[in-house]
Amino acid sequence: MGRHRSGAKKDPVIVIVEPYGGSTRMHSPSLPHVYFDDASVTRGDGVFETLLIRGGRPVNVERHVRRFARSAELLDLPEVVEETWLKATLEAARAFGDDQDGSCSWTLSRGRAATGNATAWIVVRPLPDSVYEQREKGVRVMLAERGYELPGKKNRKKFPWLAVGAKSLNYAAAMSVVRYAHQEGFDDVIYVQGETVLEGATSTVVVTRGNKLRTPLGLDSIMEGTTQALLFEFAQAQGLSVKAKELSVEDLRAADGVWLVSAARTAVKVTRLGQEKLPKNKDAVDVAALLDRAIAAQVGA
Amino acid sequence: MGRHRSGAKKDPVIVIVEPYGGSTRMHSPSLPHVYFDDASVTRGDGVFETLLIRGGRPVNVERHVRRFARSAELLDLPEVVEETWLKATLEAARAFGDDQDGSCSWTLSRGRAATGNATAWIVVRPLPDSVYEQREKGVRVMLAERGYELPGKKNRKKFPWLAVGAKSLNYAAAMSVVRYAHQEGFDDVIYVQGETVLEGATSTVVVTRGNKLRTPLGLDSIMEGTTQALLFEFAQAQGLSVKAKELSVEDLRAADGVWLVSAARTAVKVTRLGQEKLPKNKDAVDVAALLDRAIAAQVGA
Incomplete structure (x- = not known):
């Protein structure tokens, strides 16, 4: 509903x-x-x-x-x-x-x-029409380096003015990288640091492998995901294995399914990673359906 | 006037x-x-x-x-x-x-x-009252590292979405660092990278030594200064020596005068650099007066 x-x-x-x-x-x-x-x-x-x-x-x-x-x-x-x-x-x-x-x-x-x-x-x-389309058809994702590095947890106190971790209105870079991805024929972006997977431009990465759900370990430069937390809490209650761990680009390629999870768009499946097509119907867990159930459990809808 | x-x-x-x-x-x-x-x-x-x-x-x-x-x-x-x-x-x-x-x-x-x-x-x-006060009394300046590094000129093309060099509305960090400086008893901030001087939070650094005016060399992370350019053009026409060159914190300490130059505030003198008082009446060139003349030459006021 x-x-x-x-x-x-x-x-x-x-x-x-x-x-x-x-x-x-x-x-x-x-x-x-x-x-x-x-x-x-x-x-x-x-x-x-x-x-x-x-x-x-x-x-x-x-x-x-x-x-x-x-x-x-x-x-x-x-x-x-x-x-x-x-x-x-x-x-x-x-x-x-x-x-x-x-x-x-x-x-x-x-x-x-x-x-x-x-x-x-x-x-x-x-919601814009594009969100409904992406929920239905999935998203083609470009991998991108951020291009800069913020201080790690240990160094953060030296730079209080950076307010690292705040979800601030200084958000133009996230919009800009998605605009760039569109020009290159992609729908969205996953940030990486070398081979390490960080997060989507405005979402959290979740991968499935069998009955396991994984999300990149909360490195310093990853925004803590509220929707991923809701999803994992619900999934765990259903008996699935959930864990945050370091994930590499290779782990994305080897996963049964790669998903981008965020509040308004909910979960959309990654269908393409750079030039590579990802498997379509390999996953045992439908993350979008699972998240819909987690949401329904909250709002009774 | x-x-x-x-x-x-x-x-x-x-x-x-x-x-x-x-x-x-x-x-x-x-x-x-x-x-x-x-x-x-x-x-x-x-x-x-x-x-x-x-x-x-x-x-x-x-x-x-x-x-x-x-x-x-x-x-x-x-x-x-x-x-x-x-x-x-x-x-x-x-x-x-x-x-x-x-x-x-x-x-x-x-x-x-x-x-x-x-x-x-x-x-x-x-202009806020504080600008008139700072023009009159000068500013006490805190030295601060930015806390992050943007890609250099050679690497910029790899990260077009960062739009390095654009004066964007994502300006909260500049406000935040000045707020922090206020809490610490300072009026403004000069960004440094190690011992290298970069720029003010919202201004360009200019130092005088005898009849010479110097400004930090346009490193990648320095916003090109429109007011400093106006000042230098006018100063040169008056027979002063002007140059952009690499400046260290030690160069600031050894200068006759250190100034922060920006459009609306014009030129304000740095009276204190961290815990150190700077000399008061050592400079041969009054940068504020010089800039006022450069402005007057433009607007006839």
């Missing part, structure tokens, strides 16, 4: 959030709400999360709110008031409706220079 | 620009104009420039527009239509008035997801 494409294009729902806790209000998507001097727009200075809305309910909210709070802390933003975000998210999800999946984004910005106050809002919108 | 602090706090002036060339329109600063789905706000996906407005006229426009156009090209944004930006800038500067300095920012964003069209605007606002 809701996870399939709907004919009707719905309007987005916007809820403005009082970042220090307190009231929320609906805002018309046909009117702008961000001011010229908001740090989100002048500097990309803020944090975000993207959640799935299914059956009119937000999915995996606790993990998202924890990561959101940690991102805000790393960037020295006002403390995330969980109740306010949860309340506003439920309100937005309800207004969006239960007939189709929605992508819900949370934004917490350092705010307006004029006021010195943080700004915050939630947007729920329909 | 105009370069000194004015008692009156003026309203900002906003001009919305048609990014593909064409019309411009004034927008009230008391109303928001950026939509929830604009790439500038969702991803920091866009480019910017900051210019000085003095005597009601934009300063050093040609260099800014060239860098802006190159940034846009690196990020695969629509081509910058120079006439449109120049016309809109003159319009905004005139509306701002000639009684005080203004900071003028150009923004070109990848634009709204809903329309697929780029968005663009200009804002002119009064």
Whole structure:
């Protein structure tokens, strides 16, 4: 229910959030709400999360709110008031409706220079057509080096201003690498470091081999995956073996199935890795179906 | 004229620009104009420039527009239509008035997801009080490593998606390092790589020794300085020696004067480098006065 494409294009729902806790209000998507001097727009200075809305309910909210709070802390933003975000998210999800999946984004910005106050809002919108296509047909993936290296865990404290690990609005590189991949005939990107697999541009890598699910070990430069965590928790409860371990490009080639897992798109299968076709129907575990069940267990949809 | 602090706090002036060339329109600063789905706000996906407005006229426009156009090209944004930006800038500067300095920012964003069209605007606002204070009293500077390394010129082509050298809206790290410096009792930051001097967080380093002006050699990770270029061109015409060369932290300590040069703040003197006080009245060349003359030669103010 809701996870399939709907004919009707719905309007987005916007809820403005009082970042220090307190009231929320609906805002018309046909009117702008961000001011010229908001740090989100002048500097990309803020944090975000993207959640799935299914059956009119937000999915995996606790993990998202924890990561959101940690991102805000790393960037020295006002403390995330969980109740306010949860309340506003439920309100937005309800207004969006239960007939189709929605992508819900949370934004917490350092705010307006004029006021010195943080700004915050939630947007729920329909998924783009490309997401439904990728869920159905899978994705062709380009392997890419990041091109830079951030300090490892031991060195991070020497560079607190980098706020490594925060999901910040400085996200143009992730968009840029996917744009580049499109030009080269691919749909998405998996970052590697030499032969070591890191993560997708905006997703977590999961591979299957028999009844085992594996994800790259949380190296320093990998964003902790909220959806992968939900998937693994559910899979383990079903008796599957789940583990984070170092994965090489060769491990991807040898896997039964390679998947990219993220909140709104859920799980999409990798059909091509660079110039190489991956096996189609080899896997014993359908990760997309498994994740759908994990989601259903949460939202009853 | 105009370069000194004015008692009156003026309203900002906003001009919305048609990014593909064409019309411009004034927008009230008391109303928001950026939509929830604009790439500038969702991803920091866009480019910017900051210019000085003095005597009601934009300063050093040609260099800014060239860098802006190159940034846009690196990020695969629509081509910058120079006439449109120049016309809109003159319009905004005139509306701002000639009684005080203004900071003028150009923004070109990848634009709204809903329309697929780029968005663009200009804002002119009064300088914050801190800028006038720093012009007068100088700045205490913390030395900091960036914490990451971008690919050098030879390797850049391997990572086109990093768009190294573009002045993008992904600027939170520069804000974050200055925030950190404030907490530590400093006003600003000079980035170093080991003992090699790179640049200020949002400015170019210039040192004086006798009648010589020096700036760090344009290493890969240094943003080309438009204001430093204006300064050096003018200084050379006055018979001073100007050169870009590799500078060490020791060279800063041994200099007659160390300055941070940028568009809106112009030139501010470094009074303290880490724990070390720098000499006060040693320099033969007053870089701030020299830059003011270079600016005056441009705008007749």
